[in-house]
Amino acid sequence: MVLATAGAGGWGSRWRRIQLLPRNGTGLLWPAGLSLEGWLLLAAVIGAASGLFASFFYVLLELATSLSARIVGIEAPLRGYTDLGIAVVEYGNGLHTRLAVLLVVVAAAAVSSLIVYRIAPEAEGHGTDAAIKAFHRLAGYLRPRVPLVKAVASAVTIGGGGSGGVEGPSALMGAGVGSALAQWLGLGLWVRRTALVAGMAGALSSLFRAPMGTALFAVEVLFRRDIAVEALIPAIIASVIAYAVTLPFWGYGEVFPRVSVETRLLYTADALVAYLGLAVVSAGFGLAYVRMFHGARGLFERLIGRRWLRPIAGAAVTGAIGLVAPCVLGSGRQLLTKFLEDPSILLGGLQDSSGLAALVLVAVALAKMAATSMSIGSGGSGGVFAPGVMAGALLGYAYGLVVGTPLSGVDPLVYAYLGMSSFFAAASKTPLATSVMVAEMSGNYGLLVPALFVSYLAREFSGEASIYESQLPRRIRPELISIEAVSAMLGRLGVRAAEVCDKGLQPLPASATVAEAIEAMARQRQHVIPVVDHGGRVLGVVDASMLEELLAAPPDAPLSSLGLRRPIVVSEDDDIAGVIVVLEEASGEGLDHVVVVDRGLRYRGVIRYQDVAAAILESYLRGAQRLARAAGSPQRRSVEKTL
Known part of the structure; x- marks a missing residue:
């Protein structure tokens, strides 16, 4: 590795001109412009920075949620809550509280919209798609102000009860950190775009505690039927470093509880038939999630001319949904964890009646999909992954109660985990990443093969529609060897x-x-x-x-x-x-x-x-x-x- 500086004028100007050059060309699995040693250094810095920045966002989200809860009269702890809906269910489920929550949801959307559209309009909506767009259409450029604007706006939106996940904001924040660092160092297009992907992986890893799955997500989400292989090693480096740096802050446990299951039951003929049925269900609901989300966005664009008003209108609809089902308010990640630990938080005494319990879970899943479409599809700041994972888990559990468990003998919780992966795989076209992420977040690595089986089937059954509009079908066709030759020359x-x-x-x-x-x-x-x-x-x-x-x-x-x-x-x-x-x-x-x-x-x-x-x-x-x-x-x- 060669460190070359040019010009005089102090350390700032020297560091801005640093270039980590390859000694003997580049390898096949990392992008041109840097040696592998160079990527070890650059990706490690990006991983640490993006991971810490995402952790800062998560703390902001906890504080915003607590502040919103106290505004409506709920004495929730200052830290520990990221879903306003959970606080409402546990501490103040009265009608007057829900009406106050409706006002808070709208007010939070108004504040977030003002921040975004006055300072950095590219931070609107679900941030992952903005990061994909920057990779494909903007040569890896994101303005340095975008990560901070996205962090504050998303914390206000989600903490105020908007239905959105932490994946989108953290992905855009990490992408912004990687892009800004590459710009500051004066690195070229190849490195800048890959640094953006590495930043996405680092930020996601710190929040989801799934270093391998989030690295795969960062390179898989760019295309509907391909993977950015050349960015994989930098993404893994950044992801692992971010995980290691932020793990002491969040603890060493998994995000979701483990479920014990006999391995032999997972591979019986009955289980395979049940997985096939789950893939069909996940594909159908995943496609409905995509249509609902893009339909809401198109509706708001047609009806409301001013962009900054759309998130406020969407928040009003989300708040109305929250009057009936307060559990849909917030990211859904915390509610899902509590549900997997104790399904009675949603089912109450219905657990003995599988049919009624399944209907309740399907209704909550649809309400969550609709609330997210209103909050984020209207231009509000948040993500679509956590709400999608929540909906998928509820649908999977419902399927397990009615079909999966009676057919195969496998616990309904197993189908909840498989539903998480297959539902979002159908919606986002990322079957490999979601399968690995679910296995890592739950510590249930025995579920990896069934998750891959169900997720890839759901992806195929759902067609080409994706919740991420900026995805491309695939990378450059490998038969275009002349392009590579001309590029090299x-x-x-x-x-x-x-x-x-x-x-x-x-x-x-x-x-x-x-x-x-x-x-x-x-x-x-x-x-x-x-x-x-x-x-x-x-x-x-x-x-x-x-x-x-x-x-x-x-x-x-x-x-x-x-x-x-x-x-x-x-x-x-x-x-x-x-x-x-x-x-x-x-x-x-x-x-x-x-x-x-x-x-x-x-x-x-x-x-x-x-x-x-x-x-x-x-x-x-x-x-x-x-x-x-x-x-x-x-x-x-x-x-x-x-x-």
């Missing part, structure tokens, strides 16, 4: 995006009209027009695929009123080898270009495939000319004669 030449991009494609301000956009496309014969704000930052693009929409819109309508196409951006300092990879990813979404920006996300140009081809030819010609001049120069011939 241009990487050796040191070509940067700023040297290749077409700076002649002029952007339009968001205030420009539809008529101006059509005129620009016709006059300049450019099929893509970047749209920027008053500071030159890219907001979106108008391209040929929107021509029908442009012609149907009023000529004097501003471009900001249209559904601009989301751009995929790269930095002007990124090497062209990485840009080619991003271009290929863009082609999977029907795009033939990427937008080049500076570190402030201000527009600098556009790169298309023809620009890359021109750069290849130009680099080749320059190299050939240099060789010709060196071989034919009089000075060289004179030196050769003298020798």
